[in-house]
Amino acid sequence: MIEVEVKAHAGNFNDVEVKLNEIRAEMIGLEHQKDVYFNAPDRDFAETDEALRIREIPDTSGKRIILTYKGAKMDEVSKTRKEIEVDVSDTENMASILENLGFRAAATVEKKRIIYKFKESIISLDEVLNVGKFIEIEREAREGEDFSQARDEIFELFKKLGIEDGFERRSYLELMGVH
Template sequence: MIEIEIKAKIDDKNDALNKIKSLGASYSHSEEQEDIYFNAPDKDYRETDEALRIRLVPIDGEVKKILTYKGPKIDSKSKTRKEIEVEVADLDKMTDILIALGFKPSAIVSKVRRIFYYDEFTITLDKLEKIGYFMEIECMTNDEEDIEQTRDNIMELFKKMGITRGFERRSYLELLEL
């Protein structure tokens, strides 16, 4: 799958929530996410613009664990990249496998995420300690020919909400490492 994503820094959380609601997006749920990032034994993902993480999401007394690989960004205007995800049953065993293969835990990123849906788009409002609030709009596709049109559609949604600045291509991990 290809994840087409654009995010913007948000100054006012309540204003952003009102803009999402005025768009007609439907609220799904909120969740606390903890992402454990790993770096490869043979290359530095900061240099190759890749990411490997295990995301922990508490849901109904259980913790969902998702292993995700994100490839390098495909274009210069968004955070569009190949994304491969698989749910894992055992965090400790998955971590042990990665470490045995030479991967090293490199950072933890925690956030509170409010999730909304609008047509085929997922809109999130994220709160991260130290760096504040961000709105992300994303859409998944299997077809590389859809990237440019989908990216334009995402920018149109931002414009409809009056968000025309604050766009950020760096990941939360990169922003927190500054």
């Protein structure tokens, strides 16, 4: 799957939430996410523009744990990239497997996320600890499919939300100064 994503800085979420209500976006969740990022033993993901993380999302049944690989960005204006996710049941054992294979924990990113759905897009209002507030809009494209239309629709949705600048291609890790 290809994740087509664009992120922008946000001063506050109040104006955006008003616009989300005006366009009838549906709020679908509130999450506190804890992401532990790993670096490979044979290459530096900061240099190859890849990412490998374990994400914990507490929920009513305990917590959801997702191992995610993200490939290098595929264009110069968005964060479009190949993404592979798998649910795992045990954060500590998954981290131990990765560490035994030579991967090393590089950083932890924690954020509060308010999630909306509008048509094919997921809109996240992220408050990232020690980094700031951001709005991410993402949607999926199939591998081999031209993702430029999805990317253009995301930028149009940003315009509907009153956001036309402040776009950010760097990851939260990069914004934290982790290399």
